[in-house]
C-alpha cells in the first residue's frame with residue numbers, strides 16, 4: 001500500500017503527457033510498468049504450481065484476485081487479508097519482483113499483460129492460468145472512469161476520444177481485441193481457464209466452484225457460499241478503503257453489467273459492434289462473451 005501511495009504522490013507532480021510511454025508500440029504507465037520491469041520479465045521463472053491470474057484491465061482482476069486469495073487461504077473463519085499476493089512486475093508489487101523466487105509455493109501471481117509478454121516459462125511449465133474477460137463496452141466505460149480517477153494513468157480528454165482510442169486499441173496495456181485474439185489461441189490449453197465477468201455476476205458461487213476445482217482446491221459447499229457472500233460487489237466496495245486505501249472507491253465503482261448504455265452513442269455502439277464482428281465473430285471467446293446479450297441495446 002505504501003508503494004501505491006508513493007506512486008500516486010509522484011504521479012501528481014507529473015505532466016499528463018509524461019505518464020505513459022510505448023514499449024514495442026504498446027502504451028504502458030511509466031510508474032507501474034517501467035521498461036526495466038518489462039525487460040526483467042524475460043528472466044522470470046514460473047513454477048508449475050503457481051496460481052496465475054490474468055485479466056485485461058477493468059475486466060474483474062481485483063475481484064478474482066480476492067476470490068483466489070480466499071480460496072487459497074486456510075478456512076479459519078477469520079477475515080482473510082489480501083497479503084502475500086505477488087504481481088508480475090507490470091502491476092503494483094506487494095514485494096519487489098526480485099524476491100519472487102523466495103516466495104513459498106503456491107504463489108498467487110497476477111498481471112494485465114498480453115500473453116506474448118508473459119514469460120514463456122509459464123507456458124512451457126503449463127502453469128495454470130485463470131483468464132478473466134468482460135464485454136468490451138463495459139470494459140471501455142470502466143477503463144475511461146479509471147483513467148480519470150487514477151492519477152498514475154493519463155486522464156482521458158473526453159469520452160468520445162477515449163472510446164475511439166479504446167476501439168482502436170490505443171490504451172495502456174494494449175488493444176482489448178489483441179488480447180482477446182491472443183487468448184483465443186490458448187482457449188483449449190489444459191492449463192487455461194477463461195471465465196467472464198458476466199458469468200460471475202450471473203452465478204458467483206458456480207464460478208468460484210469451477211475456479212477452485214481448476215486449481216485443485218477442495219472446498220466444501222459452505223466454504224464456497226461464504227467466499228461468494230464475501231465477494232459480492234457491495235461487500236467488497238464496503239471494505240475497499242481497508243483493502244485498497246484511497247483507490248478503493250475508484251476501483252470499486254459500479255460493478256454492473258450494462259453501464260455502457262449510459263455512455264455510448266448509437267454511432268459509438270455501432271463502431272464497437274463492427275470491431276467485435278471484425279475481430280471476434282466466430283471465435284470461441286467471442287461466443288463466451290455473449291455479445292448479443294450484453295452489448296446490444
Ligand SMILES: Nc1ncnc2c1ncn2[C@@H]1O[C@H](COP(=O)(O)OS(=O)(=O)O)[C@@H](OP(=O)(O)O)[C@H]1O
Nearest residue numbers: 057058059060061062063142232233252253254255
Ligand atoms: N465484487 C465485484 N463484483 C462485481 N464487479 C466488481 C467487483 N469487484 C470489482 N468489480 C468491478 O471490476 C471493475 C474493475 O476491474 P479490475 O479490477 O480488473 O480493474 S484494474 O484493471 O485491475 O484496475 C470495476 O468495474 P466498474 O464498476 O464497471 O468500473 C469494479 O467495480
